[in-house]
Amino acid sequence: MDTLVINGGQRLRGTVRISGSKNACLPIMAAAMLAEGPSTLHRVPALADIKAMAGLLGELGLRSDWQDDTLTLTVEDETPSHARYDLVRKMRASISVLGPLLAKRGRARVAMPGGCAIGARPIDLHLRGLEALGAQIELESGDIVATAGRLRGAEVYLGGPFGSSVLGTANIMSAATLAEGTTVIECAACEPELTDLADYLNAMGARVTGAGTPHVVIEGVEHLTGCEHTVIPDRIEAGTFMCAAAITNGEVHIDRVRLDHMMAVVDRLRAVGVIVEKADGGASVSSSRRLHAVETTTQPYPGFPTDLQAQLMALVCLADGNSVITEKVFPDRFMHVAELARMGAQIHKEGPTAIVTGCRRLVGAPVMASDLRASAALVLAGLAAGGQTIVNRVYHLDRGYERIEEKLVALGAEITRVST
Numbered sequence: 001m002d003t004l005v006i007n008g009g010q011r012l013r014g015t016v017r018i019s020g021s022k023n024a025c026l027p028i029m030a031a032a033m034l035a036e037g038p039s040t041l042h043r044v045p046a047l048a049d050i051k052a053m054a055g056l057l058g059e060l061g062l063r064s065d066w067q068d069d070t071l072t073l074t075v076e077d078e079t080p081s082h083a084r085y086d087l088v089r090k091m092r093a094s095i096s097v098l099g100p101l102l103a104k105r106g107r108a109r110v111a112m113p114g115g116c117a118i119g120a121r122p123i124d125l126h127l128r129g130l131e132a133l134g135a136q137i138e139l140e141s142g143d144i145v146a147t148a149g150r151l152r153g154a155e156v157y158l159g160g161p162f163g164s165s166v167l168g169t170a171n172i173m174s175a176a177t178l179a180e181g182t183t184v185i186e187c188a189a190c191e192p193e194l195t196d197l198a199d200y201l202n203a204m205g206a207r208v209t210g211a212g213t214p215h216v217v218i219e220g221v222e223h224l225t226g227c228e229h230t231v232i233p234d235r236i237e238a239g240t241f242m243c244a245a246a247i248t249n250g251e252v253h254i255d256r257v258r259l260d261h262m263m264a265v266v267d268r269l270r271a272v273g274v275i276v277e278k279a280d281g282g283a284s285v286s287s288s289r290r291l292h293a294v295e296t297t298t299q300p301y302p303g304f305p306t307d308l309q310a311q312l313m314a315l316v317c318l319a320d321g322n323s324v325i326t327e328k329v330f331p332d333r334f335m336h337v338a339e340l341a342r343m344g345a346q347i348h349k350e351g352p353t354a355i356v357t358g359c360r361r362l363v364g365a366p367v368m369a370s371d372l373r374a375s376a377a378l379v380l381a382g383l384a385a386g387g388q389t390i391v392n393r394v395y396h397l398d399r400g401y402e403r404i405e406e407k408l409v410a411l412g413a414e415i416t417r418v419s420t
């Protein structure tokens with residue numbers, strides 16, 4: 001198991017290029033099984049989760065051909081329909097194969113995703129939507145067993161207790177492309193990754209309109225044909241590097257970023273005192289020496305993303321005053337709090353809210369990563385801390401950040417990966 005050893009206190013400088021979006025790639029890769037013929041995807045990041053999805057699709061009859069960051073997916077066998085527990089438990093986004101399997105093959109057996117470090121993650125909205133399209137769904141020894149003739153267009157309301165569901169919207173949108181008639185999704189999630197999925201589906205001949213808004217309409221078609229698609233940049237990776245620049249009082253140019261996908265993030269960073277400006281097809285990020293406390297509530301897009309909550313928390317640990325961070329999407333997503341406290345952070349958690357009292361300095365310590373974004377927050381804290389930080393279980397980080405330590409070293413960080 002690898003660890004990262006960080007000697008903090010270096011100001012980051014230079015340019016970092018953002019990779020393709022993990023959360024856009026995963027549902028797009030699953031939707032490739034809807035197509036006749038190959039799909040070629042560009043800017044696919046080399047991540048553990050992407051490899052896991054390619055492995056799962058391999059078991060479902062899709063061949064993967066890689067050329068650098070270009071992935072071609074070709075359907076070779078349409079008989080398999082079982083997504084095994086052993087694969088699904090490693091990556092919850094495996095649930096994205098459910099809709100495409102049902103729509104294209106009329107049957108699916110997908111292991112129910114189990115528990116997750118960031119909190120309860122039910123899939124009732126996914127199942128509700130697919131049943132509305134005519135699927136019969138049962139739970140059998142921990143597996144969702146679903147069958148359907150040709151799916152039928154329907155009106156689907158996808159609102160849940162925490163708003164809509166990103167992968168739930170992806171599943172229904174993908175499945176409805178081959179349904180008979182028109183599907184209307186109300187209270188659809190609006191994340192840019194879903195607009196990217198709709199662009200890919202439409203390039204294959206689908207008729208999806210309104211993606212990126214709560215009202216999505218899908219007119220079913222007879223079939224889809226594989227296409228070529230370039231994946232959008234990863235806004236969460238970009239936000240993480242913006243926080244890295246700010247927490248080290250650095251000056252970093254972020255290359256290949258879509259600032260239009262990051263309005264809420266940039267708004268909060270500017271409120272902390274971070275300077276974020278459009279520059280040469282990307283953004284330049286630097287911070288004034290004094291960071292200010294802020295109030296932030298995570299929300300579904302276009303609100304502040306839950307996937308940057310931990311990184312923002314690490315940043316405001318060094319701000320003047322008390323910051324208030326409320327987690328409205330995954331109310332229990334605070335595994336990083338106790339680890340940041342090991343580095344001297346002063347954080348008081350009450351239910352879904354954390355009050356962060358800024359301190360002058362963090363101190364290096366051995367810490368334990370618990371999930372993908374929590375591990376990114378610990379790396380940020382380690383970059384700013386005095387002394388040495390050792391981040392354990394970095395396999396969490398490898399799930400969602402491509403070559404993060406190489407990118408950080410190129411910006412002047414002192415960080416090494418140690419394989420134990």
Ligand code: EPZ
Binds near residue numbers: 023126161163189331
């Ligand atoms: C996606 O997960 C992302 N994953 C997550 O990123 C991200 O945190 C999340 O959206 C929210 O933005 C991928 O895209 C692969 P949800 P998803 O269904 O779709 C509740 C990362 O770090 N809910 O939108 O699984 C749920 O419990 C990962 O890259 C229901 O109640 O999240 C949560 O509170 C972590 N019923 C809220 O909705 C359902 O059927 C949002 O979850 C589905 C969800």
